[in-house]
Amino acid sequence: MSRAFDPRLYLVTARSLLRGRDWINVILAAVRGGVTLVQLREKHLDTRRFTEEARLLKTALTPHGVPLIINDRIDVALASGADGIHLGRRDMLPADARRLMGPNALIGLSLESMADAQAVLPSIVDYVAASPVFPTPTKTDTAAPLGIAGIRKIRELVSLPLVGIGGIHSGNVREVIEAGADGIAVISAILAADDPEQAARQLRTLLS
Amino acid sequence: MSRAFDPRLYLVTARSLLRGRDWINVILAAVRGGVTLVQLREKHLDTRRFTEEARLLKTALTPHGVPLIINDRIDVALASGADGIHLGRRDMLPADARRLMGPNALIGLSLESMADAQAVLPSIVDYVAASPVFPTPTKTDTAAPLGIAGIRKIRELVSLPLVGIGGIHSGNVREVIEAGADGIAVISAILAADDPEQAARQLRTLLS
Numbered sequence: 385m386s387r388a389f390d391p392r393l394y395l396v397t398a399r400s401l402l403r404g405r406d407w408i409n410v411i412l413a414a415v416r417g418g419v420t421l422v423q424l425r426e427k428h429l430d431t432r433r434f435t436e437e438a439r440l441l442k443t444a445l446t447p448h449g450v451p452l453i454i455n456d457r458i459d460v461a462l463a464s465g466a467d468g469i470h471l472g473r474r475d476m477l478p479a480d481a482r483r484l485m486g487p488n489a490l491i492g493l494s495l496e497s498m499a500d501a502q503a504v505l506p507s508i509v510d511y512v513a514a515s516p517v518f519p520t521p522t523k524t525d526t527a528a529p530l531g532i533a534g535i536r537k538i539r540e541l542v543s544l545p546l547v548g549i550g551g552i553h554s555g556n557v558r559e560v561i562e563a564g565a566d567g568i569a570v571i572s573a574i575l576a577a578d579d580p581e582q583a584a585r586q587l588r589t590l591l592s
Numbered sequence: 593m594s595r596a597f598d599p600r601l602y603l604v605t606a607r608s609l610l611r612g613r614d615w616i617n618v619i620l621a622a623v624r625g626g627v628t629l630v631q632l633r634e635k636h637l638d639t640r641r642f643t644e645e646a647r648l649l650k651t652a653l654t655p656h657g658v659p660l661i662i663n664d665r666i667d668v669a670l671a672s673g674a675d676g677i678h679l680g681r682r683d684m685l686p687a688d689a690r691r692l693m694g695p696n697a698l699i700g701l702s703l704e705s706m707a708d709a710q711a712v713l714p715s716i717v718d719y720v721a722a723s724p725v726f727p728t729p730t731k732t733d734t735a736a737p738l739g740i741a742g743i744r745k746i747r748e749l750v751s752l753p754l755v756g757i758g759g760i761h762s763g764n765v766r767e768v769i770e771a772g773a774d775g776i777a778v779i780s781a782i783l784a785a786d787d788p789e790q791a792a793r794q795l796r797t798l799l800s
Contacts, residue, residue: 430682431664456639458667463688474638480671 389451389490390420391511391545392591393584394569396455398425399437401575408444414574415448417584420567423470423492425455438464451490458484468492470513473500478508496527498534501541513569514538516550517560520572532563539564554583557590567591597659597698598628599719599753600799601792602777604663606633607645609783616652622782623656625792628775631678631700633663646672659698666692676700678721681708686716704735706742709749721777722746724758725768740771747772762791765798775799 395414399407411422424441426434438460442452451467454460456475461468468490469481476484481491490510495501504512516529530538535548548560549569557568570587577583603622607615619630632649634642646668650660659675662668664683669676676698677689684692689699701717703709712720724737738746743756756768757777765776778795785791 431684432682435684435688458670459665459684459692462666462692463684474640476639476643476667476671480643484667484670 387488387490389510389545391547391567392420393418393588394421394423394513394547394549394567395419395574395584396423396425396549396569396571397575398427400426400428401571408440410575410580411441412444412448413579413581414584415445415450417574417581418588419450419574419584421451421453423453423455423569424466425470427456431457431459434460435463438466442466453490453492461485461489468510470494478505482508495538495542496530498537498541501538504542504544506542506544509544511545511547511566512538512542513547513549514565515548515569517548518551518556520551532559535560535563535565554586554590557587561591595696595698597718597753599755599775600628601626601796602629602631602721602755602757602775603627603782603792604631604633604757604777604779605783606635608634608636609779616648618783618788619649620652620656621787621789622792623653623658625782625789626796627658627782627792629659629661631661631663631777632674633678635664639665639667642668643671646674650674661698661700669693669697676718678702686713690716703746703750704738706745706749709746712750712752714750714752717752719753719755719774720746720750721755721757722773723756723777725756726759726764728759740767743768743771743773762794762798765795769799 402410424438442464445452453468453470454466455470458469469485470492472494492511492513493509495512495514514530519529545566547567547569548565552560552568552570553573560568574580574583610618632646650672653660661676661678662674663678666677677693678700680702698718700719703720703722722738727737753774755775755777756773760768760776760778761781768776782788782791
């Protein structure tokens with residue numbers, strides 16, 4: 385592992401999800417509520433704006449000691465001084481990412497199947513995100529849900545920190561943790577809440 | 593300038609433009625015909641495939657001594673060992689690109705106006721590409737054509753190597769050079785030709 389980090393409550397965000405609100409303020413509210421890790425995911429922004437957003441968010445998160453992870457774009461991560469990169473199957477290979485990001489970066493990898501889990505290289509990757517655990521409306525390009533049984537199987541295959549993502553909320557978070565996950569990643573459970581800070585706090589209480 | 597390079601005949605390509613033909617072979621034919629610089633531009637590919645393509649092309653070009661420039665994506669350029677990066681107004685800022693790419697990389701910048709030309713930092717950028725010189729069907733998001741008069745004005749403002757791009761072919765290339773450009777960048781004038789090698793050779797003869 386590159387360095388210590390807390391995988392318990394991982395907020396995945398894109399500015400477009402926060403339309404009409406000050407997106408940095410929403411994220412900082414979630415951090416006050418107990419978010420331990422933030423991923424910025426922007427699939428449709430140009431490089432310049434994505435880099436600007438990442439820098440703003442990095443500056444906002446630094447005083448709170450919460451690492452910023454960038455989805456896919458190592459160029460944006462390097463330029464913004466982000467703490468790490470999250471990779472899916474269409475993103476850069478983890479070995480290339482490690483070479484470019486250096487030994488101290490956090491590198492996360494999405495797993496969508498048992499085959500993905502068996503292929504993880506723990507010498508390169510810092511954490512894995514198993515997705516989707518449950519059906520989810522946020523992402524439409526995802527694989528079939530892994531279910532709680534899938535989390536249990538991945539836990540047997542992978543010793544790295546494991547977070548579940550996809551359709552997780554306060555009503556099912558305990559099942560995910562009891563199946564062996566070290567944390568959860570959420571989007572709408574926090575961002576769609578009327579009070580993101582309170583939503584984060586409620587989830588965090590269930591994770592402690 | 594980072595290092596010597598020949599800006600005379602710059603081929604801008606994307607694999608999708610070469611559908612139905614072996615894209616590497618088409619590019620190598622153009623190189624045999626006299627292409628001096630190749631830019632890979634892929635706006636719709638995922639990072640993993642873009643990186644794979646860039647690596648294939650870099651491997652193919654290396655024996656010919658022709659530099660490979662990647663459009664926009666510094667992550668892909670770094671992972672593939674490409675020689676440089678080409679930046680537009682929505683891509684990373686040149687200063688960030690230089691910091692990430694290092695002192696030896698070639699950094700090119702698109703100019704679409706006199707204001708762009710006045711803002712170029714010659715200590716950071718290695719060449720500029722003025723676009724579009726003429727109306728072009730290849731790119732639909734471009735500014736109004738600069739015309740030959742625009743090339744002349746940019747030549748007065750910028751001392752860096754200058755290539756014209758947009759609607760240039762064997763019938764108008766001399767005008768562009770006589771207006772002060774050091775070279776031309778082309779897409780369809782080579783890639784849409786029945787014989788890309790011969791098309792490149794004809795252009796190169798007009799540039800020598």
